[in-house]
Amino acid sequence: MSSTASKNVKERTDQDLAIRVQNMSKEFVLRHTRSMKEAFVWLVKGRKGDLTAKFKALNDVSFDIYDGETVALLGFNGSGKSTSLKMISGVMNPDSGTVLTREKVAGLIEVGAGFHPDLTGRDNVYLNGAILGMTKAEIDEKFDDIVAFSEIAEFIDTEVKFYSSGMYLRLAFSVAVHTDPEVFLVDEILSVGDEPFQKKCIGRIKDLVRRGKTLVVVSHDLGLVMDICERGIVMDHGNKVYDGSVFGAVAHMRHQDPEEVEREHRENLARAIEDKKRHREREKAEALERGEEFKPQYDPDLDGPLSEEDATSA
Amino acid sequence: MNAPVSHLRPPGQDRGLRDVLANRFLLKLIVDKEIQIRYRGTVLGLLWSYLKPGVQFLVFYIAMGVFLELNRGIENFAVYLFSGIVVMNLFGEVFGNASRSVVANGGLLKKIYLPRQLFPVSNLLVAFVHFVPQLAILLIACFITGWRPDLKQLLAVIVGTLIVAVFSLGLGMLFATFNVFFRDAENIVDLIVMVATWASPVLYMWIMVRDKLWEWVYFVYMLNPLTVAVELFHYGFWFPTTDMPQIWHVPPHLLTWWTPLTIVVSALIFFIGDRLFRAQEGNFAQEL
Ligand SMILES: Nc1ncnc2c1ncn2[C@@H]1O[C@H](COP(=O)(O)OP(=O)(O)OP(=O)(O)O)[C@@H](O)[C@H]1O
Ligand SMILES: [Mg+2]
Numbered sequence: 001m002s003s004t005a006s007k008n009v010k011e012r013t014d015q016d017l018a019i020r021v022q023n024m025s026k027e028f029v030l031r032h033t034r035s036m037k038e039a040f041v042w043l044v045k046g047r048k049g050d051l052t053a054k055f056k057a058l059n060d061v062s063f064d065i066y067d068g069e070t071v072a073l074l075g076f077n078g079s080g081k082s083t084s085l086k087m088i089s090g091v092m093n094p095d096s097g098t099v100l101t102r103e104k105v106a107g108l109i110e111v112g113a114g115f116h117p118d119l120t121g122r123d124n125v126y127l128n129g130a131i132l133g134m135t136k137a138e139i140d141e142k143f144d145d146i147v148a149f150s151e152i153a154e155f156i157d158t159e160v161k162f163y164s165s166g167m168y169l170r171l172a173f174s175v176a177v178h179t180d181p182e183v184f185l186v187d188e189i190l191s192v193g194d195e196p197f198q199k200k201c202i203g204r205i206k207d208l209v210r211r212g213k214t215l216v217v218v219s220h221d222l223g224l225v226m227d228i229c230e231r232g233i234v235m236d237h238g239n240k241v242y243d244g245s246v247f248g249a250v251a252h253m254r255h256q257d258p259e260e261v262e263r264e265h266r267e268n269l270a271r272a273i274e275d276k277k278r279h280r281e282r283e284k285a286e287a288l289e290r291g292e293e294f295k296p297q298y299d300p301d302l303d304g305p306l307s308e309e310d311a312t313s314a
Numbered sequence: 315m316n317a318p319v320s321h322l323r324p325p326g327q328d329r330g331l332r333d334v335l336a337n338r339f340l341l342k343l344i345v346d347k348e349i350q351i352r353y354r355g356t357v358l359g360l361l362w363s364y365l366k367p368g369v370q371f372l373v374f375y376i377a378m379g380v381f382l383e384l385n386r387g388i389e390n391f392a393v394y395l396f397s398g399i400v401v402m403n404l405f406g407e408v409f410g411n412a413s414r415s416v417v418a419n420g421g422l423l424k425k426i427y428l429p430r431q432l433f434p435v436s437n438l439l440v441a442f443v444h445f446v447p448q449l450a451i452l453l454i455a456c457f458i459t460g461w462r463p464d465l466k467q468l469l470a471v472i473v474g475t476l477i478v479a480v481f482s483l484g485l486g487m488l489f490a491t492f493n494v495f496f497r498d499a500e501n502i503v504d505l506i507v508m509v510a511t512w513a514s515p516v517l518y519m520w521i522m523v524r525d526k527l528w529e530w531v532y533f534v535y536m537l538n539p540l541t542v543a544v545e546l547f548h549y550g551f552w553f554p555t556t557d558m559p560q561i562w563h564v565p566p567h568l569l570t571w572w573t574p575l576t577i578v579v580s581a582l583i584f585f586i587g588d589r590l591f592r593a594q595e596g597n598f599a600q601e602l
Binding site: 014015017019020028039086087088089090091092093098099100101102103105113114116118119123126127130131132135136 | 319321322323324325326327337339340343344346347350351354421422423424425426427428496596597599600
């Protein structure tokens with residue numbers, strides 16, 4: 001099992017590390033005592049018996065993630081993916097082992113975690129932006145882009161509780177992808193909003209990747225993961241059971257042959273791009289018929305990476 | 315492989331209150347949020363922070379002053395009463411809300427890392443926003459009754475306010491931590507707030523404690539930072555409105571002895587609260 005699966009492994013030194021996880025373990029207490037009476041009785045009885053049952057959520061997990069790597073964290077429900085991300089973001093601390101990260105690590109861990117339903121969209125953008133580590137000047141500067149990206153400008157001064165759940169997620173996602181951390185942690189949030197918006201989100205993420213951001217993604221959408229990431233780590237009951245190329249990781253999950261997985265994925269991808277090209281041609285023809293100028297919607301798969309400036313307005 | 319990597323650091327290690335100060339923008343937004351939420355959908359808005367203490371004052375004044383005839387024994391009883399109530403309201407709000415703040419923001423704490431002491435500290439600031447209108451009402455009452463404070467008396471008010479702030483935030487962080495592990499803490503907090511008004515000379519005079527109880531009780535009584543803060547407020551607001559300074563107006567050695575002593579007590583509580591909070595904050599996310 002190789003420890004990394006990227007192209008330029010030998011050029012990497014410790015200076016390029018973004019995240020280093022060594023022998024990380026975490027036990028959770030399963031039965032919480034919520035009252036003092038219970039705890040008191042337990043203490044008086046000489047701490048005998050199981051006040052708490054323990055459960056090992058992470059077991060001696062180690063991995064290094066380098067700058068610019070895109071890593072998918074895969075595994076079945078309850079395998080410890082979210083827990084790992086929480087350790088990396090600093091929300092939780094491991095019981096043993098070490099976790100080291102770069103200074104600015106931001107979780108898109110859950111969209112809208114800092115949103116408050118009684119505040120307006122505008123106030124929530126500021127509050128959530130600040131929670132995700134943006135300064136006032138940064139939010140001021142990016143505010144218009146954030147709103148434009150979410151496509152809910154009309155409702156920006158409405159209280160968020162009157163939003164539809166999709167609108168709510170759109171705004172929250174917009175804020176999150178306009179932060180500028182060194183490492184992005186993404187937990188199951190790419191399935192946001194309706195299909196056009198989902199595509200836009202994925203486009204935005206891909207664009208971040210092309211600009212060299214380090215990305216750790218948790219997702220059950222294996223196709224999407226193969227699209228975005230180059231490396232995959234598979235977790236199983238708190239153990240790291242695979243670490244290598246993303247195709248190998250998906251193959252591990254599906255009990256398939258890695259080469260077959262990769263070939264299938266490339267075929268799908270090629271087909272999707274063909275479809276997109278055809279679709280664009282058709283739109284162009286229709287536009288010409290109406291006598292309009294055709295301006296294609298930005299698509300990272302067709303148009304290559306955006307420059308820093310127009311990335312925010314796309 | 316095991317060599318330390320200098321540009322990396324363990325995540326989630328903050329510098330406590332210093333980081334709260336470094337995040338003033340976020341702190342301000344959280345305070346704004348708290349205030350906005352508290353008065354959402356109300357017509358009167360922040361006016362409520364005048365109305366509530368006003369009514370509270372009226373009730374106590376009628377019950378204690380008129381029915382129990384305390385206003386005959388104490389000159390300007392209304393000012394006396396309200397300067398104590400103001401202290402207790404500040405304490406109750408900081409302590410009560412700070413104690414709940416961690417659990418109340420559990421959803422956020424579990425998902426995103428941010429300096430966790432932001433939450434208790436923001437409640438201190440929110441409480442001050444509500445403290446100012448009460449102070450304004452108190453000042454009006456003072457001026458009506460002919461308030462002529464000297465510099466020392468004004469300083470006493472400032473010191474008293476600081477004592478309450480430090481003490482209640484320290485106690486708040488202590489109970490916020492307990493509350494994560496045992497939700498019983500919330501009920502204990504309510505109990506303490508309820509008892510606190512009676513454990514300080516708000517509705518009566520400190521001489522009653524000295525004269526009716528043992529000496530050591532008086533000693534313990536005066537070690538309570540709230541008692542001293544209330545007396546400092548009496549000294550600053552009520553005392554300068556009275557005509558005949560009598561010997562029992564404020565406790566002896568209030569400024570020279572009890573004030574420094576309770577500053578130490580408050581600082582100690584604050585230190586313990588801060589220490590406990592910082593020691594346990596890494597466990598908050600998994601317990602909530
Ligand atoms: N705070 C907690 N207290 C107790 N147990 C916990 C806590 N957080 C997580 N666990 C347990 O740890 C295990 C791993 O949880 P985790 O959320 O990391 O899974 P996951 O891989 O993200 O799963 P999913 O795909 O469902 O999101 C689960 O069995 C969960 O019950
Ligand atoms: Mg999860």
